[in-house]
Amino acid sequence: MSTVLVLYMPVIHETYLELIDSQRWDEIFIIENSLAIELVDSLRKDLRALNAETVKSILVRRDGARPAFVVSGATAIFDQSTQFVLPDEDVSHAFAKRFLHGREVEFRNVFLRYDRKRTTEPFEPNPDEVITTDQFARDMIARCDELATKSPDWWRQIGGLIVKEGKIIEELQMFNEAKPFGMVPYELGDPRSNFKKGLHPDLTLVLHVEQGLVSEAARLGIALEGADLYVSTFPCPWCATAVAYSGIGRVYYRDGYAMLDGEEILKSNGVELIRVVEP
Ligand SMILES: [Zn+2]
Numbered sequence: 001m002s003t004v005l006v007l008y009m010p011v012i013h014e015t016y017l018e019l020i021d022s023q024r025w026d027e028i029f030i031i032e033n034s035l036a037i038e039l040v041d042s043l044r045k046d047l048r049a050l051n052a053e054t055v056k057s058i059l060v061r062r063d064g065a066r067p068a069f070v071v072s073g074a075t076a077i078f079d080q081s082t083q084f085v086l087p088d089e090d091v092s093h094a095f096a097k098r099f100l101h102g103r104e105v106e107f108r109n110v111f112l113r114y115d116r117k118r119t120t121e122p123f124e125p126n127p128d129e130v131i132t133t134d135q136f137a138r139d140m141i142a143r144c145d146e147l148a149t150k151s152p153d154w155w156r157q158i159g160g161l162i163v164k165e166g167k168i169i170e171e172l173q174m175f176n177e178a179k180p181f182g183m184v185p186y187e188l189g190d191p192r193s194n195f196k197k198g199l200h201p202d203l204t205l206v207l208h209v210e211q212g213l214v215s216e217a218a219r220l221g222i223a224l225e226g227a228d229l230y231v232s233t234f235p236c237p238w239c240a241t242a243v244a245y246s247g248i249g250r251v252y253y254r255d256g257y258a259m260l261d262g263e264e265i266l267k268s269n270g271v272e273l274i275r276v277v278e279p
Helices: 014-021 033-039 041-045 050-064 090-098 114-120 135-148 186-188 209-220 235-244 262-267
Strands: 004-009 026-032 068-071 080-089 103-108 129-131 159-164 167-175 228-233 251-256 272-276
Touching: 004 014, 004 090, 026 033, 026 050, 026 272, 033 041, 033 090, 050 068, 080 090, 090 103, 135 159, 135 167, 135 251, 135 272, 159 209, 167 209, 209 228, 209 235, 235 262, 262 272
Parallel strands: 004 026, 004 080, 026 068, 080 103, 129 272, 228 251, 251 272
Antiparallel strands: 159 167, 159 228
16 A cells, blocks of 8 residues: 655745655655645635645655655546545645545644644643642732633633732733723624634734733833733733733743644743643
8 A cells, every 4th residue: 555645835844844754655745736725715825835846846856766746636536545644734634525535544733834723723832830839829810810800801701910029010910801991892792792712813802911911011111021920811822922022021820722823922932831720
């Protein structure tokens, strides 16, 4: 039985090459650009995308012995005894659905690009530390919970606060709240109610607690360099970016999930992530 790799490869970066080098493929098929667009319409916006023929010729030049082909809709006919491996992403699933029905297919979990799934799927963050016994940290999270109960956002109540030199900054204790006033969704309706959880999270009237804290600190002239943020739920990607560039040194959180590059942007800015859990 032969094993082949089928993939959409719009650019050449290390992770694509690692996948290609991860085993000895009998053949490599690069999904042709117009077929990829036919399968996943949003790929027409991928301005980076190299022509599949160009990618093929680079691969062949890099490793002449390895046969690489461009697969278009018309040529997607495969030998019955072939085993297929595809990266686990939207275009691969669409390809398999159309052309590989009933065949042996493995979707390999490798992050090559932000497809729809990688863009919208929540995942468990990897904290630098998990603490259970630190009484101060647990008290701060309990205070966040208390603040959260004041949030008029019934669907998602989140509290947060800033600690500097071991003390809560009195003015920097907040909860998420619609602006310009907390009850505005009850007056005009909540735009979030038009979407399922996780979809279009930017379309909201609510100021997230982390952005509220960073903005309020700027207004009051309180530097956040080296400060600690305590928040009941892990920051969303937009808040993570604001926090990462605000100077905040540590984020203490209890639950929640990371999305998009939220965790990565914090870590790459040297922000320590500490999860506070009950013992
Ligand atoms: Zn947020």
